[in-house]
Amino acid sequence: MxxxxxxxxxxxxxxxxxxxxxxxxxxxxxxxxxxxxxxxxxxxxxxxxxxxxxANKEELLGGMVDTIVGEIGPPVPDAPWKSAVRLRVLSARQVLLRHPWARSVIETRTNVTPAVLGYMDGFAGMFLTGGFSVDLTHHVMHAMGSRMWGFTQEVFDDSAGQAGDQQPQVPAEVRAAMARQMAENFPHLFKIAAAAAHEDDSVVGNGCDDQFEFEFALDLLLDGFERLHQQNWTSGGGKGR
Amino acid sequence: MxxxxxxxxxxxxxxxxxxxxxxxxxxxxxxxxxxxxxxxxxxxxxxxxxxxxxANKEELLGGMVDTIVGEIGPPVPDAPWKSAVRLRVLSARQVLLRHPWARSVIETRTNVTPAVLGYMDGFAGMFLTGGFSVDLTHHVMHAMGSRMWGFTQEVFDDSAGQAGDQQPQVPAEVRAAMARQMAENFPHLFKIAAAAAHEDDSVVGNGCDDQFEFEFALDLLLDGFERLHQQNWTSGGGKGR
DNA sequence: CGTACAGGTGTACGGCGTACACCTTGCGTT
DNA sequence: AACGCAAGGTGTACGCCGTACACCTGTACG
Missing domain, CATH: 1.10.10.60 (Homeodomain-like)
Structure with a gap:
């Protein structure tokens, strides 16, 4: 031993x-x-x-990101840009979901490593070979932002309850009081939360299907890109500024 | 004294x-x-x-966010939802630009304070009173994500040079070598960067107009929202999943 | 006059990243 | 066979961090 x-x-x-x-x-x-x-x-x-x-902890974190970027795998070749992008993002998302810490690390990274640049380069390539102008590709890359990595910056209260948590078992009356408070002070959010909680009748979680929300926003963006591309948008002419 | x-x-x-x-x-x-x-x-x-x-540093940070959320000011009343949202986001952006630290603090916050909830509630309200269904409002709020606060999650190398920095004065030959390296390994990014650097002939920075990129993505989303709203999108029927 | 309590103090603990000097080990050269 | 050198692991120490806990002090009020 x-x-x-x-x-x-x-x-x-x-x-x-x-x-x-x-x-x-x-x-x-x-x-x-x-x-x-x-x-x-x-x-x-x-x-x-x-x-x-x-060299130091910063570099360690950078290396960790590199490691999991390696897990993403290559883009599918010969696919139309839209599905190519969509697939790659969703595959990145799978990886990122396996390593939940990666989100915050990627966000706070200050020195971009070659592996990360490589991923982004492949990303830009999908638009360019899809016929996007360099100009449009540039702005589209910015618009993707961190969604490129398969995650959204959620600002919602999703810390409510993790799967395995031993919930502190809040008494029903306190729960009700909180709900009343919420209805009074944040009526709009309350409406939304109530509707969402109703929709899927699981008790746990905040009633949001993260994957759906992600794809919803992603498709919204991709459709927008497509429209701009079709109408030969340029930064000078279109509706921008 | x-x-x-x-x-x-x-x-x-x-x-x-x-x-x-x-x-x-x-x-x-x-x-x-x-x-x-x-x-x-x-x-x-x-x-x-x-x-x-x-109570502790966490609460201090929460309070700091509250403080600057107070700087944002109320939404303009009686405006059509789209311009109302646009204005509010851009006004939040102004505040956030004055307090650059706020971005990371908002992102890492785990317990949302009432002030933050209030801001988000007002935000949801703009869509609801604009005629959006509760359902659509919900997804739209998610799609906004942190853009609600006026910032984008940039994953680009914008740390290149701050305004007041004493640049280490990289010799021209090294600069050229780096450019060659970049052109070889990241041809697509290189194209974009080259075009952007060309566009505005300022030497400093990465040649990106952050404000433009932000508004570009924002308008893309808002236009998308509008389209979905007009065609009475619902999470069951539309193109989503 | 006494006392309670809000608010400021001092000390201490355990954790962090990492600088720096040191020691071990295995290998290529002579 | 002897040597030396570099790569890689060690031990100690420093200065920072958040914060627990016991303590003091001045002011308001009975």
Whole structure:
């Protein structure tokens, strides 16, 4: 046992081992609990050993993103731009859903790595080979924003309840009082929430189908792109500014 | 002098003074340099004193968001939904541009405060009173996402150069080499960047007009919303799923 | 005059990222 | 066979962070 652990420790650390360990650790305990010390411990090594393989924590995070960008897989060739884009985004989304921490890490990244640039380049390529002008492609890329990665920036209260949570069991009366408060102070949101909760009768969650919402917005954008493309939109002429 | 400072210190701290100080401090030094200790120092007080007015740093950040949400101002009444939404978003954007830290704070917030809910409620209200169905309003709110607050989640390399930066003065040959590298590895992005850099001949920045990109995407969405509304879209029937 | 309490203080703890000097080990060269 | 060197792991330490907890102090009110 000790020998085996010893042997495991003996196969030398390298960048990939560090990165992969970081990814799975983040998957397990969440990005906010991923510290250099914790990661080192997981690898049976002293914290400073990591610095022989990554320059600092920033670079570690960048490498982690690179790692999962590698999971996305190549774009389907020879598809019309719209479905090509759609598929690629949804496939990126699958990956990102497996690594929930990646959203915040991608967002806060300041130095873009080649792997990330590569992904974005492929993305731009789909529009260009689809016949989009360079100009339109540029703006369309901006309009995609982080949706390119398959996630939306939700500002809604979706922290209400995770699947496995041990809910604190709020008494019914308090629940009712909260609902009344909500109806009084935020009537519009209340209406929406009530309707959504009604629609699917599952009790858990906020009654929103994230995947549906994502595709709804995505298709809205793609349709918009298509229209602009068809009418040969240019930044000077169209309705923009 | 000592007396005056003493006197200033004498007017007692309260939640608003703490929050306002935090906002201006974050404006000045950036959110990453805003620590409880630093803020306390700024207020001429010992760190723990702050905890008599905010429960913890999370709540401080929430309060800071509340503070600047208050700067946004009320929606214009009696305007058609589209211009009402447009104006409100752009006015939120003005505020958010004054407080660049707010973007990341809003994004990472987990407990939504009443002020934030109020803003979102007003937002939903514009669609509802504009005749949108509850259903459509719901999805439309999701599709807006953080654009509701006037910012886009940019994943582009815009950290290239801030206005006041003392640029490290990269030698021309290195610059050229980087450009060649870029053209080789990321041909599509290169095309876009080259065209954009050409368009406005300012040397600084990445050649992107953030305000234009924002409005471009915003109008794309709003037009999409309008179309769906006009054709009485419902989540069951339309083109969605 | 006494006392309660809001509000400011001091000390301390455990965690973080990481600088720096050090030690071990295995390999290519002579 | 001896050597030296670099790659890679170690130990210690520093300065920062958020905040728990016990404590003091001045003001308002009975």
């Amino acid at each position: 000790t020998q085996l652990a010893e042997a495991a420790r003996r196969i030398p650390l390298n960048r990939d081992r560090v990165l992969n360990a970081a990814v799975t650790l983040a998957d397990e305990v969440g990005i906010e609990s991923l510290s250099m010390r914790r990661l080192a411990q997981e690898l049976g090594v002293v914290p400073m050993a990591l610095y022989k393989h990554v | 000592t007396q005056l400072a003493e006197a200033a210190r004498r007017i007692p701290l309260n939640r608003d003074r703490v929050l306002n100080a935090a906002v201006t401090l974050a404006d000045e030094v950036g959110i990453e340099s805003l620590s409880m200790r630093r803020l306390a120092q700024e207020l001429g007080v010992v760190p723990m004193a702050l905890y008599k007015h905010v």
